[in-house]
Structures are given as C-alpha cells and as structure tokens.
Amino acid sequence: xxxxxxxxxxxxxxxxxxxxxxxxxxxxxxxxxxxxxxxxxxxxxxxxxxxxxxxxxxxxxxxxxxxxxxxxxxxxxxxxxxxxxxxxxxxxxxxxxxxxxxxxxxxxxxxxxxxxxxxxxxxxxxxxxxxxxxxxxxxxxxxxxxxxxxxxxxxxxxxxxxxxxxxxxxxxxxxxxxxxxxxxxxxxxxxxxxxxxxxxxxxxxxxxxxxxxxxxxxxxxxxxxxxxxxxxxxxxxxxxxxxxxxxxxxxxxxxxxxxxxxxxxxxxxxxxxxxxxxxxxxxxxxxxxxxxxxxxxxxxxxxxxxxxxxxxxxxxxxxxxxxxxxxxxxxxxxxxxxxxxxxxxxxx
Amino acid sequence: xxxxxxxxxxxxxxxxxxxxxxxxxxxxxxxxxxxxxxxxxxxxxxxxxxxxxxxxxxxxxxxxxxxxxxxxxxxxxxxxxxxxxxxxxxxxxxxxxxxxxxxxxxxxxxxxxxxxxxxxxxxxxxxxxxxxxxxxxxxxxxxxxxxxxxxxxxxxxxxxxxxxxxxxxxxxxxxxxxxxxxxxxxxxxxxxxxxxxxxxxxxxxxxxxxxxxxxxxxxxxxxxxxxxxxxxxxxxxxxxxxxxxxxxxxxxxxxxxxxxxxxxxxxxxxxxxxxxxxxxxxxxxxxxxxxxxxxxxxxxxxxxxxxxxxxxxxxxxxxxxxxxxxxxxxxxxxxxxxxxxxxxxxxx
Numbered sequence: 064x065x066x067x068x069x070x071x072x073x074x075x076x077x078x079x080x081x082x083x084x085x086x087x088x089x090x091x092x093x094x095x096x097x098x099x100x101x102x103x104x105x106x107x108x109x110x111x112x113x114x115x116x117x118x119x120x121x122x123x124x125x126x127x128x129x130x131x132x133x134x135x136x137x138x139x140x141x142x143x144x145x146x147x148x149x150x151x152x153x154x155x156x157x158x159x160x161x162x163x164x165x166x167x168x169x170x171x172x173x174x175x176x177x178x179x180x181x182x183x184x185x186x187x188x189x190x191x192x193x194x195x196x197x198x199x200x201x202x203x204x205x206x207x208x209x210x211x212x213x214x215x216x217x218x219x220x221x222x223x224x225x226x227x228x229x230x231x232x233x234x235x236x237x238x239x240x241x242x243x244x245x246x247x248x249x250x251x252x253x254x255x256x257x258x259x260x261x262x263x264x265x266x267x268x269x270x271x272x273x274x275x276x277x278x279x280x281x282x283x284x285x286x287x288x289x290x291x292x293x294x295x296x297x298x299x300x301x302x303x304x305x306x307x308x309x310x311x312x313x314x315x316x317x318x319x320x321x322x323x324x325x326x327x328x329x330x331x332x333x334x335x336x337x338x339x340x341x342x343x344x345x346x347x348x349x350x351x352x353x354x355x356x357x358x359x360x361x362x363x364x365x366x367x368x369x370x371x372x373x374x375x376x377x378x379x380x381x382x383x384x385x386x387x388x389x390x391x392x393x394x395x396x397x398x399x400x401x402x403x404x405x406x407x408x409x410x411x
Numbered sequence: 412x413x414x415x416x417x418x419x420x421x422x423x424x425x426x427x428x429x430x431x432x433x434x435x436x437x438x439x440x441x442x443x444x445x446x447x448x449x450x451x452x453x454x455x456x457x458x459x460x461x462x463x464x465x466x467x468x469x470x471x472x473x474x475x476x477x478x479x480x481x482x483x484x485x486x487x488x489x490x491x492x493x494x495x496x497x498x499x500x501x502x503x504x505x506x507x508x509x510x511x512x513x514x515x516x517x518x519x520x521x522x523x524x525x526x527x528x529x530x531x532x533x534x535x536x537x538x539x540x541x542x543x544x545x546x547x548x549x550x551x552x553x554x555x556x557x558x559x560x561x562x563x564x565x566x567x568x569x570x571x572x573x574x575x576x577x578x579x580x581x582x583x584x585x586x587x588x589x590x591x592x593x594x595x596x597x598x599x600x601x602x603x604x605x606x607x608x609x610x611x612x613x614x615x616x617x618x619x620x621x622x623x624x625x626x627x628x629x630x631x632x633x634x635x636x637x638x639x640x641x642x643x644x645x646x647x648x649x650x651x652x653x654x655x656x657x658x659x660x661x662x663x664x665x666x667x668x669x670x671x672x673x674x675x676x677x678x679x680x681x682x683x684x685x686x687x688x689x690x691x692x693x694x695x696x697x698x699x700x701x702x703x704x705x706x707x708x709x710x711x712x713x714x715x716x717x718x719x720x721x722x723x724x725x726x727x728x729x730x731x732x733x734x735x736x737x738x739x740x741x742x743x744x745x746x747x748x749x750x751x752x753x754x755x756x757x758x759x
Binding site: 101113115117119135137269270271339342346349350353354363364368370371373374375377378379380381382383384385386387 | 449461483698716726732734
C-alpha cells in the first residue's frame with residue numbers, strides 16, 4: 064500500500080499507461096508517422112498531454128489497402144483542479160452523501176480530476192473503433208490556505224472501455240469482453256455483469272434504437288459508499304487502494320483486449336462498399352457523441368473548454384445516407400452487425 | 412383574397428413550390444439520376460412527400476471534376492396534425508397569448524402544421540450548401556366533433572433560408588442576400604434587417620464561436636399579434652393573407668436566390684485540398700444540426716418521429732481533424748471564409 068496521496072498515484076498511473084498504449088500503437092505500424100505529443104496547461108488550473116495520430120493528407124478513402132493502420136486516434140490524459148459550482152455539488156451529492164450540501168449556500172468546493180481518455184479509429188473497415196476512459200475525482204474541504212490541500216471529503220473512480228466494430232467478428236467480440244471480464248473477476252463476480260449492463264445502457268442511441276457498438280464495461284461513482292449498481296453484500300473493492308487496484312487492472316487490460324484484434328484486422332483488404340458501410344457506422348458514432356455523450360455535452364457547454372480535445376473522439380470521416388439500404392439485407396455482413404447493436408449479446 | 416382556409420392554401424403552395432424547386436435542380440443536371448419521390452403517411456395523422464437526391468455509389472470524393480452537380484439534397488413537404496401536450500402549449504403561449512392556458516389542466520389542443528424544408532449539398536467545394544424552410548402552424552379549439560375542424564385560436568408562420576459556402580465568393584453572398592431582401596422589402600423596410608439579424612443569431616455554433624454560414628433570413632411566430640423582433644409601429648404584414656403573401660414572396664425567391672449561384676459554381680474544378688476543406692466545413696454543419704438546431708433536437712426526442720427525414724439535412728460526408736491548420740493561414744481562401752463566419756457581414 065502506497066503512502067502517496069491517491070491523486071498523485073493516479074497521475075503517475077495514467078502517465079505510464081498513456082506511454083504504453085501509444086508505444087503499442089506505434090509499434091504496430093512503424094512506417095506511419097508517430098503520434099503527435101501535445102502538452103497543454105489550463106489557465107484555471109491543470110495540465111494535460113494529448114497524443115494524437117492523424118494523416119489528413121491521406122484522402123484516398125476507397126483505397127483497398129490501408130495507407131496506415133490508424134486513421135485517427137487520440138490518447139489523452141488530463142489532471143485538472145478548480146471549483147465546483149453549487150449546481151454541480153448538488154448533482155454529485157446524489158451519489159456521494161459525504162459531500163456537505165446546504166441548499167442556501169452559494170459556496171463552491173475545490174475539486175481535482177485526473178483521467179486518461181482514448182479513442183482509436185483504425186482505417187480498415189474490418190478493424191473496430193475502441194474507446195476507453197479511466198478517471199479519479201476528488202472533492203476537498205475549502206480554505207486549506209495557500210498551496211495546501213484540504214481534507215478529502217469525497218472521492219470516486221469511473222471509467223470503462225467499449226468496442227465499436229463496423230463488421231462483426233464474433234471471436235473479436237469474445238476476446239475483448241473476455242479480457243475485460245478476466246480483469247474484473249478477481250474483484251468480485253458481480254463486477255463485470257453489472258458494468259457490462261451499464262455499458263450497454265450508456266452507449267445507446269435512442270433515436271436509432273441501437274447501441275453505438277458491442278459494449279464493454281462502464282462505471283462511475285465507485286467509492287467506499289453504497290453503489291447504485293452493486294448489491295450491498297456483493298464482493299467488490301471497498302476502499303480506495305482496492306478500487307485503485309481494480310481500475311489499474313481494467314486499465315492494464317486495454318492493450319491485451321484491443322491490440323491483438325487490431326493486429327489481425329489491420330491489414331485486411333476492403334472494398335469500396337465495406338468502406339462505405341464503415342463511414343455510415345461512423346456517422347452513428349458522431350450522432351451518439353454529439354447528441355448523448357455526457358462528457359461531450361458537458362464539454363461543449365463549458366465556456367473556455369478545449370473544443371479540440373472534446374471533439375477529438377469524432378472520426379476523421381463520417382457519412383449519412385438517406386434511407387440507406389446498407390444493413391437491411393437479411394443475411395448480409397452488415398445485417399449481422401445490426402443484429403448485435405439492436406440486441407446486445409453476452410460475449411463472456 | 413382566397414376564401415379557402417389558410418391550411419389548404421399553404422398546402423397547395425408548398426406542393427407547388429416543391430415541384431418547382433425539384434424541377435429547377437433536375438434541369439441543371441439532366442444526366443444525373445432524378446430525385447427520388449417518396450410519399451409517406453403518419454399513423455398519428457399527416458402525410459408528406461420527400462424528394463431526395465443521392466448517389467451513394469459515387470464514393471470518389473477527391474475527383475477533380477464533379478460526377479454530378481449535387482451530392483445530397485432533400486426537398487420535403489409535410490402536412491401533419493395531432494394533439495399538443497400541455498408542456499408544448501405552455502411554451503407556445505409565450506408568443507401566442509390567444510392560446511388559453513390553465514396551469515392545472517392536462518388537456519391537449521389540436522394542432523396543424525404544413526411546411527416545406529430543404530437542404531442542398533452540392534458536390535463542388537465552390538458551390539455553397541443552402542437550407543430553406545417555410546411553415547404554417549395552427550392551433551384549434553378541441554372537441555369540434557368527428558371530422559369537423561375546430562375554430563382557429565392561434566396561427567403563425569415561420570421560416571427562412573440561409574447559405575453555407577465553404578469558399579466565399581462575395582458576389583454570391585451579395586446576390587443571395589439581395590434577392591431575399593428584395594422579396595422582403597415590399598412588406599416593410601424593417602423586415603429584412605430584423606430577420607437577417609435573427610438568422611445570424613440562430614445559426615450560431617457557440618462552442619466554435621462561429622456562424623454555420625453566411626446567413627440569410629430566419630423568422631418565427633409571425634402573426635397578427637405583437638412580434639418580439641419587430642417594432643410595434645413598423646410597417647409589416649399584419650393579417651393572415653398579407654403574411655401568407657410575404658411568405659410566398661420569400662419562398663418564391665428561393666430559386667432566383669440560389670440557382671444562379673449553383674449554376675456558376677457547379678462545374679468548377681477543385682483540388683483535393685479544397686474538397687478536404689469542404690468536408691471540414693460540413694463537419695461544422697453536422698455539429699450545428701445535431702447539437703443546436705431546435706427542429707433536429709425536437710425531432711430526435713420525439714418518439715415515433717421519422718429519423719430519416721429529420722437527419723436528411725446532414726451532408727453525405729463530413730470530416731473532423733484534430734487541430735487542423737486549414738483556415739488558420741492568414742490571407743488564404745479558407746481564412747477568408749472564416750472571417751465572415753466569425754463576424755457576420757451586411758451583404759445587402
């Protein structure tokens with residue numbers, strides 16, 4: 064057990080994980096340009112490192128052989144702090160009753176947040192898009208004085224990862240879910256099923272009545288208090304160190320859950336029709352992120368937010384067809400994907 | 412002055428305008444496939460005709476010479492009726508005080524709406540996207556009995572049109588605005604300036620701090636009552652017949668405002684870089700429509716709404732680059748467009 068404050072432990076962890084993930088992606092495609100590293104500082108308090116892959120000059124979208132493994136990717140970390148307005152405090156108090164709340168008060172509370180967030184859109188229509196995010200949030204007592212950190216009055220972890228294929232390869236879906244499940248299971252058998260279900264519910268596009276992809280896990284508000292998605296008597300990590308161990312286990316599962324899939328799909332040739340379908344599916348990704356994703360909506364509504372970071376999750380190219388026939392032909396490869404986004408399946 | 416009910420007059424007008432606009436677009440490109448006409452009926456009450464242009468097989472996005480004038484276009488009319496829930500009645504009453512409102516009541520009121528809505532995305536990066544929409548809304552007394560129509564208790568017109576170029580041709584912007592202004596001016600000199608300003612305010616993307624395009628006109632709630640955007644003593648159409656005449660004048664100005672611009676830009680050759688910029692700008696179009704457009708948001712949140720019609724406004728292809736350098740180089744053609752979307756100009 065570390066004697067370092069959790070915020071420092073988490074910061075060190077996400078810095079290291081970011082390095083490892085970027086290195087794993089770069090190793091897959093040594094001839095492609097390296098990720099662009101971009102450090103930034105937030106005037107209101109905080110810093111981050113964006114690692115971004117893009118080849119905007121490669122516009123030849125229907126090339127049968129991919130010109131690079133990735134089309135667009137971002138692996139970002141951010142470590143920020145600031146003041147929570149009363150409205151945000153009120154909302155967070157629903158899940159974190161240790162936060163004092165006086166409905167009459169207009170006072171703010173100091174917060175700290177550290178997280179890693181990534182979205183990877185490969186070029187081949189056969190290679191799935193992936194998203195992952197792990198974060199630690201802390202609220203402290205105010206008025207600790209110049210430079211000093213107030214006593215922690217609430218903290219929690221959140222995160223998850225999910226896969227979005229354009230074409231369904233069942234062995235990929237099984238591998239992805241099984242790797243995540245194996246990372247969760249040592250922390251209690253109820254963890255994976257609860258967070259898998261939460262993921263299916265979260266990444267849902269109501270107006271299309273379909274999921275964004277084939278899911279993974281999603282969780283929030285994980286702390287020592289009662290949890291809305293876990294039975295009181297379920298085996299689960301219950302203190303900060305154990306929960307941090309679980310989060311690290313899930314975060315460390317990212318590379319083994321995704322890179323082998325990317326490796327076996329990245330060089331597959333594709334047709335113009337397959338590319339077309341991939342871009343239609345990326346249109347759905349855009350719809351989910353712009354219309355429903357809480358993080359994106361919150362970011363867009365925050366004055367002074369870094370729009371380029373918030374919208375980095377969007378694919379390089381997306382496509383919308385009116386009444387497209389793609390995906391509607393029974394027995395087609397496209398319809399096979401539609402089946403599992405219309406009706407989430409148990410993969411592990 | 413017609414003795415026909417306004418709902419019938421509006422229905423006849425939009426049917427005719429739809430035909431004329433589709434014919435004008437088809438005449439420009441006789442070798443392209445015709446628009447696909449699609450009649451639909453709404454189970455809850457109503458009907459519509461969608462006229463849609465698409466060539467989904469034409470994926471060669473960087474072809475220097477456009478394979479067709481249009482890339483994606485929809486010219487739709489809809490004539491629907493139904494029941495307004497109390498929440499909608501409450502909101503509409505703000506601008507239409509003739510609507511009875513009892514805060515305790517859970518009763519609905521019958522409504523009727525007829526409108527034409529179009530979005531045209533040409534293929535050439537030099538040809539601007541255009542959007543137009545003219546609509547008539549009516550609320551009637553309930554309980555008029557089987558098949559009978561209750562007394563009209565509130566009615567209004569809304570609409571407008573706006574231009575979204577990727578490259579700015581000042582003469583196009585002037586022509587578009589001047590044609591609309593000439594259609595407005597006979598109804599009072601305050602009309603165009605008020606509705607031009609409203610358009611600039613409406614089609615604004617706060618998170619980008621830029622307008623979707625170079626504007627046009629936008630108006631709503633135009634009826635015999637006081638209007639929020641027009642001085643009480645301003646010259647303006649004040650009764651249903653005069654307002655309908657104004658709306659027809661504006662609607663009829665669509666073809667002369669846009670077709671000549673499309674004609675002079677549609678065959679211009681373009682580079683891969685120009686196409687890339689066009690797709691980045693189309694990404695902004697998607698951002699506005701999915702995040703801010705009231706009609707789209709309302710549609711997506713309406714159970715049973717026809718998603719294909721609502722999202723028909725989206726371009727066939729859109730593009731997102733992280734920290735794109737396009738548009739940032741001073742003096743470039745892209746920067747010239749950015750100037751006018753950052754700071755709306757008076758064009759007429």
